[in-house]
Amino acid sequence: MENFILDNLELFYFVILAIFVGIEVIGKVPSVLHTPLMSGANAIHGVVILGAIIVMLNCNDNDYLNLSLGFIAVLLGTLNVVGGFVVTDRMLEMFKKK
Amino acid sequence: MNTLLQIIYLFASITFIVGLKMLSHPLTARKGNLFAALGMTIAIFGTVLIHDLEISSLKYVLIFSALIIGTALGWISAKKVKMTQMPEMVSLFNGMGGACAALISLIEYHHYIGVNTAVISILAGLIIGSISFSGSMIAFFKLNGTIKKNYSLPLKNTVNNLFLIGILIFAVYIQINNLPEIYTYILFVISLIYGVLFVLPIGGADMPVVISLLNSFTGLAAATGGFLYDNKLMLTGGILVGSAGTLLTFVMCKAMNRSLSSVIFGSFGSSSSTVSGGSGKELGNMKEISASDAAVLMNYSKKVVIVPGYGLAVAQAQHIIHELELLLESKGVEVKYAIHPVAGRMPGHMNVLLAESNVDYGKLSEMEEINPDFVNTDVVLIVGANDVVNPAANNDPSSPIYGMPILEVEKAKHIIVNKRSMNAGYAGIENELFYDPKTSMLFGDAKKAVTELVAELKQM
Known part of the structure; x- marks a missing residue:
């Protein structure tokens, strides 16, 4: 346990700071922007796609089960990223034309 | 660890943080979203292309086809979706x-x-x-x-x-x-x-x-x-x-x-199940109004406030309500929209819907801003909203929604409520506003009812 904490100490600092950054950056959001903000955040967690790509890169060429699962993972991750950003842009486009 | 890739990640992290920050301000929101998207794109290509691994062409084909199919599907569905289905x-x-x-x-x-x-x-x-x-x-x-x-x-x-x-x-x-x-x-x-x-x-x-x-x-x-x-x-x-x-x-x-x-x-x-209002007092009678009477009432008003709610979003009546607004303005009536923070199907959703139908951003008033104004309002037209205008939230401590901030429409001179039926709102509680002597009910689907109002107004 002690080792676990010491080994990952930097990571823990990183996580805690990131939590506060997350809270601070959206701290004063007006309620009009709740939906677009949720949608934008939704697109950002699509960053999970990087994990799917890393999985694919490290997968054995003859491991067909995991290659197919990885393929699906990259596909779903891309849907999350692209769909998320495009939908958010469409919502925000509405606000622009006054 | 590849230095270039790490620099890309660092840059992308900044785009995420700055992007979120910009997303929480109306003027910068769109740019913020695009900025984060830029960081994400670079990071994805960096991850695919920058590494020391020997990658077979099979895997590249798989990865790129997943990326291309996902992009196409995501893009098309995001472009095709209706604003109400957001x-x-x-x-x-x-x-x-x-x-x-x-x-x-x-x-x-x-x-x-x-x-x-x-x-x-x-x-x-x-x-x-x-x-x-x-x-x-x-x-x-x-x-x-x-x-x-x-x-x-x-x-x-x-x-x-x-x-x-x-x-x-x-x-x-x-x-x-x-x-x-x-x-x-x-x-x-x-x-x-x-x-x-x-x-x-x-x-x-x-x-x-x-x-x-x-x-x-x-x-x-x-x-x-x-x-x-x-x-x-x-x-x-x-x-x-x-x-x-x-x-x-x-x-x-x-x-x-x-x-x-x-x-x-x-x-x-x-x-x-329906939760009783708690107070148990007699709610009195409710009166109905026809579209033509409602149109007359609004036609001769100085100031009309429209309260759009969930029912408007479901009926997709955002375009026709804008037409009503323009028509009334052309007759010299001052029109405003009162937007409760949770109107629509998500917080802020109503603003997106009304913006889609070209309603001027300046006409949308938030709750705190419009509440003192209701005293000087001749007609409040409530379209498909219920709990957000229920006075019980202010004056009935036994009500389940007691304490919820509401639009204080009961202070206006006349209140016209458009509802599909007499069913209670999602909170399942009676709304005594509907029994207020100043209130008239205009039953029907939001889109149909407002279309009738527009038709009647055009004839005047």
Whole structure:
């Protein structure tokens, strides 16, 4: 346990700071922007796609089960990223034309 | 570790933080979204192309075809979706992210059996990702109307909690005993079931809160991937969304005067039974008004305030209401919209809908701004809203919505309420406003009723 904490100490600092950054950056959001903000955040967690790509890169060429699962993972991750950003842009486009 | 890739990740992290910051301000929001998208794009291509691995062309073909198919599908569905269906679309995309995280864990587990820290993040990612996926899919089907009922098991809270505890114990058991990967598939399936049980009993009107919560779950799932690969960008993105999403969930709850636990564990939002107003007093008579009488009333007013609600969003009446507004203005009537923070199907959704139909941004008034104005308003036209204008929230301590901030429309000279029927709002409580002597009811579907009003006004 002690080792676990010491080994990952930097990571823990990183996580805690990131939590506060997350809270601070959206701290004063007006309620009009709740939906677009949720949608934008939704697109950002699509960053999970990087994990799917890393999985694919490290997968054995003859491991067909995991290659197919990885393929699906990259596909779903891309849907999350692209769909998320495009939908958010469409919502925000509405606000622009006054 | 490749320096160029790390610099790319660093840059992308900055775009995420700055992008979120810009997203929370109306003037910069659109640029913020595009900025984060730019960072994401560079990071994706960097990850695919910059590494020291020997990659077969088969794998490149697979990766790029997944990227291309995903982009095409995501782009088309995001472009085609109607503005009123935005909430379920967000839920669907969120589910995809959750499924992606769960799949990564399924594939990676057997590479790391026995490596404690890695297995913990893998199993955590698996559980959170699966719950987020199946929960989001249920939310999606509820919002688009495929699932209409709120299925509620007896003792559902107890069952759900035991289920969750069971999942956690099973995960620890897998980790301690270094069980083979087939067990992670079992964990995957039971986590999916939990996600279904978690969201199924929650009422449709509470879905935005649930989606926001699941959104932050997916963020956490992405962060567990960051732990596993020591990938700082996944960590930054995941944790940012995790914490910002959690805060947003609480802000939404507050705007509805609901606590998160009452959304999840259910009080009035999930029950279909009608809760009595509590006061038990006689509500009196209600009077109906015809479209032509309502049109006359508005035609001779100085100031009209429109209160759009959930019913307007469902009936897609946002374009016709704008036409009504223009028509009244051409007759010299001052028209404003009063927007309750939770009007529509999600907080802020009403603003998006009205913006879509070209309503001037300056005509939308927020609650605090418009409430003192109602005294000087001749006619308030309420279209498909109920609980957000229920005076019981201000004056009946026994009411379940007591304390919720509302639009104080009862101060206006006349109130016209358009509703489909006399059914209670989603809170299932009577609204004494409808029995107020100043109130007249205009029954019918929002789109049809407003279209009739427009037709009548045109003849005057």
